Amino acid sequence: MSRPVRIAVVGHAFMGAAHIHAWRTAPRFFDLPRHPEVAVLVGRDEARTRAAADRLGIAEIETDWRAAVAREDVDVVDICTPGNTHAAIAEAALAAGKHVLCEKPLANSVAEAESMAAAAEEAAARGVRTFCGFSYRRTPALTLARTLVEDGRLGEIRHVRAQYLQDWLSDADAPLNWRLDRETAGSGALGDIGAHSVDAAQWVLGDSIAGVSALLHTFVPTRPVSGDAQGLGGSGDASGERGPVTVDDAAAFTARFAGGAVGVFEATRYALGRRNANRLEINGSRGSLAFDFERMNELEFFDGDDPTAEQGFRTIHVTDADHPYAGNWWPAGHGLGYGDLFVHQVADVVAALDGGEPVRPDFREALGVQRVLHAVETSAADASRFTPVAGVGPDSSGEEAEG
Amino acid sequence: MSRPVRIAVVGHAFMGAAHIHAWRTAPRFFDLPRHPEVAVLVGRDEARTRAAADRLGIAEIETDWRAAVAREDVDVVDICTPGNTHAAIAEAALAAGKHVLCEKPLANSVAEAESMAAAAEEAAARGVRTFCGFSYRRTPALTLARTLVEDGRLGEIRHVRAQYLQDWLSDADAPLNWRLDRETAGSGALGDIGAHSVDAAQWVLGDSIAGVSALLHTFVPTRPVSGDAQGLGGSGDASGERGPVTVDDAAAFTARFAGGAVGVFEATRYALGRRNANRLEINGSRGSLAFDFERMNELEFFDGDDPTAEQGFRTIHVTDADHPYAGNWWPAGHGLGYGDLFVHQVADVVAALDGGEPVRPDFREALGVQRVLHAVETSAADASRFTPVAGVGPDSSGEEAEG
Amino acid sequence: MSRPVRIAVVGHAFMGAAHIHAWRTAPRFFDLPRHPEVAVLVGRDEARTRAAADRLGIAEIETDWRAAVAREDVDVVDICTPGNTHAAIAEAALAAGKHVLCEKPLANSVAEAESMAAAAEEAAARGVRTFCGFSYRRTPALTLARTLVEDGRLGEIRHVRAQYLQDWLSDADAPLNWRLDRETAGSGALGDIGAHSVDAAQWVLGDSIAGVSALLHTFVPTRPVSGDAQGLGGSGDASGERGPVTVDDAAAFTARFAGGAVGVFEATRYALGRRNANRLEINGSRGSLAFDFERMNELEFFDGDDPTAEQGFRTIHVTDADHPYAGNWWPAGHGLGYGDLFVHQVADVVAALDGGEPVRPDFREALGVQRVLHAVETSAADASRFTPVAGVGPDSSGEEAEG
């Protein structure tokens, strides 16, 4: 039997736990060339990291990511920390010859992302792979959407309509946390969830956003400082002290794609009642698609080639044996959940090692997303003026570079 | 019994027929102070007008609107012609002391709309009423939405998300018609359907759009010239001649409302599969609303005051006896149709005559919509730069002026 | 121009008003061979009938239906009264050579229905038409459903799932009215709404129910007697007197169709929250259909011939120009309402006169529904034992008799 793939997971909050669950589960449902094993969990605080490791079933820990990255017995470094730490860890790992799976957004600035993409390109020449965790691509429904577009079933694409709506900040007295701090998070709704919309739209279309006209807004400029700055649940402490929110609460922008489509994007955490409505609708000359992650097992497909009197959006329950990923799980109609996307992600990563099909999005493609986010911020700061996205053009499209 | 209200209807295409049906039906279902009767149908071509009058059951016709407007036996002039004719007819009617119901958009330019609003104001002093036909306001679900917002059930409004999606131009070989001609129609999707979204959003919120950042796009720049330039159904004639489309195919813009809400608007006739998806979603600090005209009898309402574990968008079937307009029709659950909105509209108009509650939107309020459309076109022509809407401010809000 | 069709409408409550609206509206939207006019309104109480006639715009009234039926100037008698009056009026009208449109259910007993069907057959030989008002057939979505089944798009039919759910009796203190009285109404939910399900299922399938196993139940055996026994809104008068409910509150039955399909039917007025959910789902070997009148403009169609990965129920918005009836109204996507079904019904009736295509369902076909209702009552009274429907067999199927 082939030797296992050994992983160092950096970070053990929500996202770290999701990844570890995925590494453990993938080989039970997917036929992988090598068996993945989480070798070590990395966290700054020894006691908390040890507790997490025990809960998550991992034997070894490190408190210094540099040590983890240098370990002989590590093949993949899996980065699940906030965006301000990504560049340093990823570049050290690549330098040490480790494959890297890095959470999104790739970095907190275009400069960092460019540096990471350059390091990735250099490492790729040595057979080292990079991957950015835009996990929603692993939704079977969105993968099917991509296939339908690729197969020409939508014809020429005219409209993209992407909304990522959450509501966990609707209460103006919900406390501050790191996601509301520009230094740590880079941006607010834009980078946290809008980035997913940008990535999904570009990927499903096989096209790049060429320019944007944007608006950013912060509805609640200060929030209670809680004792535990990570917390969200409470309403702040008794002191009544409030600290500044330094990121956007909501982002909205129109976009033009290189291929001619018009896009409308919106990301917010103030859409009361929309818990996690990651929506994408695409209209083409031959067909249309609509997706909402709150119904993640469904894809709406309108086939303009149907006889007129029988046309309608059909709700495809994307759980059949011949749907992407779905055949590895349950019988038709028995839906998947959010956690299963991470299983798909690591299964794809493992399959890409040792000369497998390159895994997407790599750092270069994720840099493309970062550049869109940057153009959004630039436009918003310039009275919403239309702002081109750097690097998108006949010679520089990420899509073409990969093809 | 009181004397009847006698109406001159100008125009006998789709919209004229809808209005005439409404005038005939309203007194059968609504308890009106006076009985409406269509006294005369006005059209340029005598033979066609006569044929329409026969089909629609109207005894008299006129081929010159000036003659109709001047008739002693006419109380209301109902204008159902393209936008380039509105100002002349309406102003003549007002000068003659007739109440005016004018189809939307009020005019093809702000200048015309301002002139009409001024004439309306002057006429109002003489007890003459004006009304602009934003008929979607008469949807019971949207009227209920307005009430919920007014009652504070949504709290502070943060987001407005308005889409008006149609698809009848998806086929690039559908022929030219007057709606694609700037001279006649004023604009394309923007004025035809986007105007409805602007009006509905401002009305339901009781707020005004303060500025916009916009994009207009024409996907198909030329289309087949058909023998019958009014036609849409065919694919052009054999000659293969194509003429220019001089209006927008699609409009998209972000908006800031005077009260602080952020809006995202989109109007298009290229959203394949969306036959008439006039959608409005509003998120506030206490609640949210969602509406789609393709399900016009339903309103989605999320009440943030519900216990957390029981929160969800509830689908209100707006057909109960205590819902707006609905009690005049059928038992609960027996929905209304598009044509019924016009019945509500004329019932409201008749109720407003003779000192009744002023009817909304009057010309002044419709001018407010026109100014938003104008700001959209200005921004789109200026690289999407944020553009304030004229007349919106502490001293000039249409909403305040009425209150 | 041809002479008009002159109608006597018997009854002026909810259903009479709906019919009169339809007679008035049909010639404005449908191209009819003759122009219908309501010549006379019939009601027992002179004052109330006169008031209704004024409101509904009808010049003449009669207080004795016998006089109306005998009038020279009447071509069609339109019966909108409770079921216990149908047979006498219809048979007199047929004897007088009048066409008859009779509300459903055809009668309160099979014996009456058989007598009416015999009279209809005799009259048919003289060119006189009969028609029973199962108005839901006139829903464009259900007509499309019928066509799809007829065209074999569903293959062999296996399952029929019909529910007619209302909730207006959920409150145990809603007052008694005539629909709760066996003498007047014949039965309860079974005949009032279950009859629609039986008719729709048999018609869409082109098949007949061969036998049933049924359960009838009355949840609330007594209800307050109100001063106005017609009323529903209040909670009874102060006396606290309650009278007996003598009909079923709910009916549920399994069924076997002559062609081999299995059916499950349910009708109730206690399904809280379901205002008028008249639902029909059909599963065949090649396709499936689902309909819910609360979304009357939509039909769900699953085409088993689609590629597996693209299969799904498609929501057809049945408002296109090439959908049944829809082309006579508004542009695509602009839905119809409940009242419009009656317009379709009378348009079909007018088209059937003077040698037009026979109109369905005629009395004979409506008798078939009555026999199913009778079998349901028989089975329910016999411990739910399977009970064959009279007249269904190789030689007696209503369907075959018409073919």
Next chain:
Amino acid sequence: MSRPVRIAVVGHAFMGAAHIHAWRTAPRFFDLPRHPEVAVLVGRDEARTRAAADRLGIAEIETDWRAAVAREDVDVVDICTPGNTHAAIAEAALAAGKHVLCEKPLANSVAEAESMAAAAEEAAARGVRTFCGFSYRRTPALTLARTLVEDGRLGEIRHVRAQYLQDWLSDADAPLNWRLDRETAGSGALGDIGAHSVDAAQWVLGDSIAGVSALLHTFVPTRPVSGDAQGLGGSGDASGERGPVTVDDAAAFTARFAGGAVGVFEATRYALGRRNANRLEINGSRGSLAFDFERMNELEFFDGDDPTAEQGFRTIHVTDADHPYAGNWWPAGHGLGYGDLFVHQVADVVAALDGGEPVRPDFREALGVQRVLHAVETSAADASRFTPVAGVGPDSSGEEAEG
């Protein structure tokens, strides 16, 4: 740390794999009193069992369940084999003092189920627990439904409407497999999926079915015999040989609950397009509920106490921190999948050991389901005559016996 719970899993097909995944995952997301570990996998064929154990990550195997049941190091026996083997394994395990988790239906006959329930009662006196795997109860939405009913939010229950619709037998040439064989499977759609509906309805209502009137039907009496009799995918072998289907393809029955509600149940594998539509709707005097497993993260709740004009079915996305089970997983709006139900199930089982809250349904409660299935078969064989369910009455209700 407490000693682990060691499990023997009997069977390694679809259901065995789901259980093993659950045992492995539960301690990572749920705070359990003891850590579960699958100690041994049991299968008849050594090579296949070994291969499955390797894939599923289990070190030890047994080929004789008697040996597994007797092992000192086993605490729980988890039975994932067809119904004809349940009684022998479960009773031996109980006799050996092992807790037992047994897949549903509990047995293939009432006699076996009664014997198992008696053994369970005897074992319970020794502190040994039994549990039957009606996994759908572990859906957060259904658990919430149960709570709402229990809290009286629906008032008096009038209607239950349960459908379990699948479509994997729609193709008349799909091959025979063990689920179509009465000897192995006990019954067809009735026991396989109808049993889930019966269990869910009785559990959510906290009531028992008192009697039924039923119809069973087999649409396709013979099917191709494939070389691999377990297979479903192909269309049989070249020989063209067909074997008999000895179970029901579809079951439909009306029911009366002890508490007065009326039920309508349907189970089929021929509802083309319904992949796994396990639906439950309940109407009470104060509220209603609707659930469909194809949208397993949603519960529809109609609250009759809402103001009339605001009433509607609300779609609760059952993924909030304060929803059952959901708080252990992801942030709100990030839905769960089918596989996660088994995680909930084993977490509940582990919590019930060592004196924890008794786990439901135990064998006695599962026997109640078996008796309903038996009454259905009895009624269907007796012309659908109403047939009481054994053991349901003032002194024998399963619900009361537990309370």
